[in-house]
Amino acid sequence: MTECCILRVAVNAPLSQLFDYRPPPDASPDALRPGCRVSVPFGRRRECAMIVELGDSSELPATKLKFAHAALDDEPLLNDADLWLVRFVSDYYQHPIGEAVAAALPALLRQGKPLYPVVEHISLTNEGANAAAGELTTKAPRQAAFLHRLRERGGLTGAALDDAMPGWKRLRKNLLAKGWIRIAEMQDTAGDIACRTATPQHGPALNADQSAALQAISNGAGFTVSLLDGVTGSGKTEVYLRLIDDAIRQGRQVLVLVPEIGLTPQFVARLELRLGIAPLLMHSGLGDNVRLAAWRAARDGSAPLILGTRSAVFVPLRNPGLIIVDEEHDSSFKQQEGLRYSARDLAVARGKKLDMPVVLGSATPSLESLQRCSEGHYRRVVLPVRAGKAVPPLLRLVDLAAHPVTDGLSAPILAAMKRNLADGGQVLVFLNRRGFAPTLICQGCGAIAECGRCDARMTVHAGSNRLQCHHCGAVRALDPKCGECGGAVVPLGQGTERLEETLNAHFGDCRIVRIDSDSTRMKGSMDKALALATAGESQILVGTQMLSKGHHFPNLTLVVVINADQGLFSTDFRGTERLAQSLIQVAGRAGREQRQGEVIIQTAFAAHPFWAELLRGGYERVARAALEERELCAWPPFSRLALLRAAAAAKVDAHRFLDSARRIAVALHADEVRILGPVSAPMERRAGRYRAQLLFQSRDRQLLHQVLHSVRSKLERDPLSRRIRWSIDVDPIELF
Ligand SMILES: [Zn+2]
Numbered sequence: 001m002t003e004c005c006i007l008r009v010a011v012n013a014p015l016s017q018l019f020d021y022r023p024p025p026d027a028s029p030d031a032l033r034p035g036c037r038v039s040v041p042f043g044r045r046r047e048c049a050m051i052v053e054l055g056d057s058s059e060l061p062a063t064k065l066k067f068a069h070a071a072l073d074d075e076p077l078l079n080d081a082d083l084w085l086v087r088f089v090s091d092y093y094q095h096p097i098g099e100a101v102a103a104a105l106p107a108l109l110r111q112g113k114p115l116y117p118v119v120e121h122i123s124l125t126n127e128g129a130n131a132a133a134g135e136l137t138t139k140a141p142r143q144a145a146f147l148h149r150l151r152e153r154g155g156l157t158g159a160a161l162d163d164a165m166p167g168w169k170r171l172r173k174n175l176l177a178k179g180w181i182r183i184a185e186m187q188d189t190a191g192d193i194a195c196r197t198a199t200p201q202h203g204p205a206l207n208a209d210q211s212a213a214l215q216a217i218s219n220g221a222g223f224t225v226s227l228l229d230g231v232t233g234s235g236k237t238e239v240y241l242r243l244i245d246d247a248i249r250q251g252r253q254v255l256v257l258v259p260e261i262g263l264t265p266q267f268v269a270r271l272e273l274r275l276g277i278a279p280l281l282m283h284s285g286l287g288d289n290v291r292l293a294a295w296r297a298a299r300d301g302s303a304p305l306i307l308g309t310r311s312a313v314f315v316p317l318r319n320p321g322l323i324i325v326d327e328e329h330d331s332s333f334k335q336q337e338g339l340r341y342s343a344r345d346l347a348v349a350r351g352k353k354l355d356m357p358v359v360l361g362s363a364t365p366s367l368e369s370l371q372r373c374s375e376g377h378y379r380r381v382v383l384p385v386r387a388g389k390a391v392p393p394l395l396r397l398v399d400l401a402a403h404p405v406t407d408g409l410s411a412p413i414l415a416a417m418k419r420n421l422a423d424g425g426q427v428l429v430f431l432n433r434r435g436f437a438p439t440l441i442c443q444g445c446g447a448i449a450e451c452g453r454c455d456a457r458m459t460v461h462a463g464s465n466r467l468q469c470h471h472c473g474a475v476r477a478l479d480p481k482c483g484e485c486g487g488a489v490v491p492l493g494q495g496t497e498r499l500e501e502t503l504n505a506h507f508g509d510c511r512i513v514r515i516d517s518d519s520t521r522m523k524g525s526m527d528k529a530l531a532l533a534t535a536g537e538s539q540i541l542v543g544t545q546m547l548s549k550g551h552h553f554p555n556l557t558l559v560v561v562i563n564a565d566q567g568l569f570s571t572d573f574r575g576t577e578r579l580a581q582s583l584i585q586v587a588g589r590a591g592r593e594q595r596q597g598e599v600i601i602q603t604a605f606a607a608h609p610f611w612a613e614l615l616r617g618g619y620e621r622v623a624r625a626a627l628e629e630r631e632l633c634a635w636p637p638f639s640r641l642a643l644l645r646a647a648a649a650a651k652v653d654a655h656r657f658l659d660s661a662r663r664i665a666v667a668l669h670a671d672e673v674r675i676l677g678p679v680s681a682p683m684e685r686r687a688g689r690y691r692a693q694l695l696f697q698s699r700d701r702q703l704l705h706q707v708l709h710s711v712r713s714k715l716e717r718d719p720l721s722r723r724i725r726w727s728i729d730v731d732p733i734e735l736f
């Protein structure tokens with residue numbers, strides 16, 4: 001056999017190893033390089049697999065070694081750096097390599113479709129050319145016109161003909177039979193996506209802080225991580241725009257990652273206007289063909305600017321120059337199912353590998369990133385004041401012990417709203433709970449409507465007259481009578497839907513817009529609601545955290561936070577960090593133009609030390625206190641965590657599986673790794689399965705990964721592992 005005759009491929013299956021195959025007999029060596037796809041026999045199926053390595057021998061006996069069916073690419077789809085990322089992700093997140101490859105490819109490529117679409121190309125034969133020059137015009141004018149068009153253009157694709165000569169397909173059979181045209185299949189490599197649109201517009205001159213920030217970030221070449229820490233309205237985007245412009249001028253590509261709801265038309269339009277480049281958008285809402293075209297344009301370098309959500313971190317870049325992660329603290333950068341990666345952390349890893357700068361931006365940086373700055377790994381670049389004349393908003397509390405609420409609203413809140421509205425201002429009412437009410441209770445027997453499949457209550461949705469479980473999605477009709485005793489049922493507590501109703505009763509002459517995932521389900525409805533809010537046509541905005549990020553409402557003068565107390569007593573060690581982030585983010589919507597904004601927070605626990613820290617020292621103070629506490633308890637970022645989760649139809653199976661994981665880990669005698677559990681998840685039953693978990697904690701990342709690796713490879717051989725659902729979450733952001 002010739003040299004390098006073994007292909008080591010990754011198959012999209014939940015298996016951690018690579019599989020060996022012999023090359024397909026007639027394939028060219030170019031098509032068998034790492035990064036190329038091959039189709040292989042796998043079990044009884046034919047699978048599309050990716051070559052990750054070449055080898056010259058296999059552990060399998062020659063008789064068991066199968067031939068790959070066919071090579072699928074002429075050239076590698078992923079280059080060495082892309083393949084490095086895939087392997088890194090698989091190792092770091094303890095996840096099957098085939099699924100890591102799958103994350104890096106658009107759906108059509110995973111399915112084995114070609115990189116470029118195959119299209120029909122129609123051209124004239126010699127006979128056809130003669131006929132076109134002959135007397136056809138009078139006898140058959142349609143045929144003549146068709147042949148002339150083909151002769152003029154030297155052949156056309158089917159799609160181009162559909163545009164130019166609708167109905168041409170009716171001529172096709174006849175002309176083929178006469179031998180006048182030929183139809184060939186070819187790859188459509190025509191420029192996919194036009195990115196350059198117009199002349200860029202000049203932006204405002206940078207203020208002193210912005211200039212200093214730009215200089216600090218641009219200082220030095222190669223890999224650096226800068227944390228651009230700037231309050232809302234301090235002009236981070238201006239700094240991004242200069243950095244992007246610089247990189248593109250040098251012929252480099254820029255990848256900008258934003259949270260899931262950060263891809264607003266406002267932001268995209270601003271980039272386009274200022275840079276004269278339409279950013280290439282990559283997000284989960286794209287159709288398969290569009291996504292593949294976008295992926296190609298990033299890979300072949302024709303797209304200078306790529307703007308995407310979490311999964312765009314994997315996109316191949318021909319001339320990588322800069323990665324920006326905006327709102328780096330946002331939890332949507334962490335995938336919470338399947339391959340549980342952090343796009344922010346991978347952006348940093350990629351920047352290091354490709355030796356290019358990475359910029360993380362936030363008004364409320366994650367404690368992880370702040371700690372990296374303190375340790376000297378990242379540089380912290382602060383934008384301290386709001387750009388222009390705007391002043392930071394005034395924060396105050398309403399103590400619910402002194403001011404009782406009616407339908408969720410206290411008197412001081414109502415008074416402040418009236419005052420702001422009378423002055424022509426706009427008010428945002430924030431409640432992070434959608435639906436009408438979180439609970440439905442019977443007045444007769446006290447029974448509470450619960451989900452049949454989860455340890456959770458059903459949420460009342462009055463608009464659709466249904467009960468909905470927000471954990472598993474179960475839905476049932478709202479029965480006005482109790483199923484137990486026939487008594488009358490009443491909704492208890494507040495959701496955004498009910499709050500909207502209450503606000504309507506108080507402020508009937510104002511236009512009220514609700515923004516949450518229920519009200520914006522229809523395509524385009526979010527944009528419409530935001531446009532109303534931005535133009536100031538709606539005086540009151542009510543909504544969930546969907547409202548709190550990235551949007552700019554020029555008339556907004558007051559932000560009201562209805563219920564922040566859940567976050568104060570969270571069982572998760574990240575509770576206060578999250579609470580402070582969401583409050584500061586929503587507060588940042590207030591008073592961004594000439595007038596000072598006001599933020600009022602209702603709380604039943606006004607004496608809680610969290611409030612004193614937040615009101616006196618802002619996010620900075622809360623973050624410092626939280627970091628001290630984490631250091632004392634050795635929580636991240638002062639240690640590393642990994643969570644092994646198991647869920648099974650029988651409770652005993654989930655616990656048995658984790659018990660055996662614990663035994664495997666203990667037998668390794670890795671004393672620097674603490675093992676906590678197994679314990680049942682706080683919401684033990686979800687979607688009909690019992691859930692339990694085992695937590696690994698260590699200050700030594702290497703050691704933790706060694707332990708995880710051993711535990712995982714032994715668990716994969718446990719027969720129970722095929723009957724239950726389990727996963728490893730490295731650097732989890734939610735512990736429960
Ligand atoms: Zn009842």
Ligand SMILES: [Zn+2]
Pocket residue numbers: 451452453454456469470471472473474687
């Ligand atoms: Zn449920």
